[in-house]
Amino acid sequence: MAMKHVATPVLRALASPGSSTLTRHLHASPGSNKIVGVFYKGNEYAALNPNFVGCAENALGIRDWLESKGHKYIVTDDKEGPNCELEKHIPDADVLITTPFHPAYVSAERIKKAKKLKLLLTAGIGSDHIDLKAAVEAGLTVAEVTGSNTVSVAEDELMRILILLRNFVPGYNQVVTGDWNVAAVAHRAYDLEGKTVGTVGAGRIGRLLLQRLKPFNCNLLYHDRVKIDPELEKETGAKFEEDLDAMLPKCDVLVVNVPLSEKTRGLFGKDKIAKMKKGVFIVNNARGAIFDAQAVVDASASGHIAGYGGDVWNQQPAPKDHPWRYMPNHAMTPHFSGTTIDGQLRYAAGVKDMLDRFFKGEEFPAQNYIVKDGELAPQYR
Numbered sequence: 385m386a387m388k389h390v391a392t393p394v395l396r397a398l399a400s401p402g403s404s405t406l407t408r409h410l411h412a413s414p415g416s417n418k419i420v421g422v423f424y425k426g427n428e429y430a431a432l433n434p435n436f437v438g439c440a441e442n443a444l445g446i447r448d449w450l451e452s453k454g455h456k457y458i459v460t461d462d463k464e465g466p467n468c469e470l471e472k473h474i475p476d477a478d479v480l481i482t483t484p485f486h487p488a489y490v491s492a493e494r495i496k497k498a499k500k501l502k503l504l505l506t507a508g509i510g511s512d513h514i515d516l517k518a519a520v521e522a523g524l525t526v527a528e529v530t531g532s533n534t535v536s537v538a539e540d541e542l543m544r545i546l547i548l549l550r551n552f553v554p555g556y557n558q559v560v561t562g563d564w565n566v567a568a569v570a571h572r573a574y575d576l577e578g579k580t581v582g583t584v585g586a587g588r589i590g591r592l593l594l595q596r597l598k599p600f601n602c603n604l605l606y607h608d609r610v611k612i613d614p615e616l617e618k619e620t621g622a623k624f625e626e627d628l629d630a631m632l633p634k635c636d637v638l639v640v641n642v643p644l645s646e647k648t649r650g651l652f653g654k655d656k657i658a659k660m661k662k663g664v665f666i667v668n669n670a671r672g673a674i675f676d677a678q679a680v681v682d683a684s685a686s687g688h689i690a691g692y693g694g695d696v697w698n699q700q701p702a703p704k705d706h707p708w709r710y711m712p713n714h715a716m717t718p719h720f721s722g723t724t725i726d727g728q729l730r731y732a733a734g735v736k737d738m739l740d741r742f743f744k745g746e747e748f749p750a751q752n753y754i755v756k757d758g759e760l761a762p763q764y765r
């Protein structure tokens with residue numbers, strides 16, 4: 385997999401003026417490679433399920449395989465601050481595996497220190513925790529396991545839509561606190577049937593969600609930079625909305641399914657939220673920073689947003705005083721929709737497959753590349 389000498393328009397657009405582009409050849413070092421993985425800690429749960437491969441202790445289930453091939457595999461959950469375990473291993477790592485669920489922020493500074501690094505693999509989908517511009521400039525290859533947990537997320541989004549509309553969380557809370565007050569929950573509980581649901585982003589997850597919503601007899605809308613197949617439009621009945629601002633006031637439920645990029649960071653601030661229907665329900669399992677955190681808090685307090693649900697935060701782990709923990713009518717959880725056991729097994733297999741190809745000098749599946757030969761994948765542009 386030889387690295388081209390890159391001077392593409394995309395690269396030129398991304399590189400800062402005067403920066404020199406290094407190219408690092410994407411082939412494994414002869415002999416032993418140092419692979420560093422950063423995953424969330426499993427603690428007492430690590431041994432409870434042999435398929436719980438996503439935690440640091442179980443290390444994607446690839447330790448024996450890597451070590452049998454003579455490679456060194458360092459796995460940690462310690463990723464913050466100048467003295468963390470990750471910092472110690474950055475300078476001589478050949479490959480760094482990270483995950484969105486416990487994001488090790490791969491900053492430009494870290495990339496500069498990683499003199500031997502060639503490959504950044506994301507165990508899951510969403511590589512926004514990596515400074516992709518710096519990765520382009522350093523000639524690195526970045527790849528994720530595209531499609532690995534799309535079903536996991538689409539199912540979770542459907543669940544959150546229902547949880548919000550049916551006012552499930554306050555009802556559940558009544559039960560565990562010994563209360564019984566039907567009126568307190570029923571006065572704002574709705575059916576999903578007949579509601580207008582719009583997805584911002586109709587890529588892999590957005591499309592799976594539209595298919596899953598079809599039997600609920602909603603009015604389905606979608607906004608994306610590209611239209612979905614006419615076949616799928618027909619199957620789901622979803623209507624394309626070219627202008628996002630025109631779609632927002634129509635939606636009873638808005639779901640976000642775009643990656644976090646320079647174009648989508650802070651996309652939903654005070655102004656865009658004001659364009660939404662009063663009483664809108666929002667589900668965001670894409671990335672927390674696509675919304676302005678304070679604007680969500682204010683609109684939830686005023687009732688403009690009737691309920692906000694998702695598993696992604698602008699800071700992860702979310703601090704104890706994060707205002708989204710205390711908003712009325714929210715359905716927030718830690719980031720776990722894409723790390724179901726089924727999702728873990730799929731992204732672990734995808735990481736293993738790409739490492740195997742890397743050692744053999746073979747190409748990865750084309751859809752997995754996020755940065756390749758100095759070019760950023762279209763969904764991040």
Ligand SMILES: NC(=O)c1ccc[n+]([C@@H]2O[C@H](COP(=O)([O-])OP(=O)(O)OC[C@H]3O[C@@H](n4cnc5c(N)ncnc54)[C@H](O)[C@@H]3O)[C@@H](O)[C@H]2O)c1
Binds near residue numbers: 508537
């Ligand atoms: N919460 C989780 O556990 C979890 C798991 C997986 C993925 N995700 C998030 O979901 C995102 C989407 O995943 P996917 O597999 O559907 O990705 P995808 O690449 O298949 O789809 C993304 C879609 O967004 C569209 N898009 C990008 N920028 C846009 C813009 N500025 N305006 C309009 N449309 C735009 C693209 O055209 C594409 O159709 C990921 O990037 C990730 O951030 C979250």
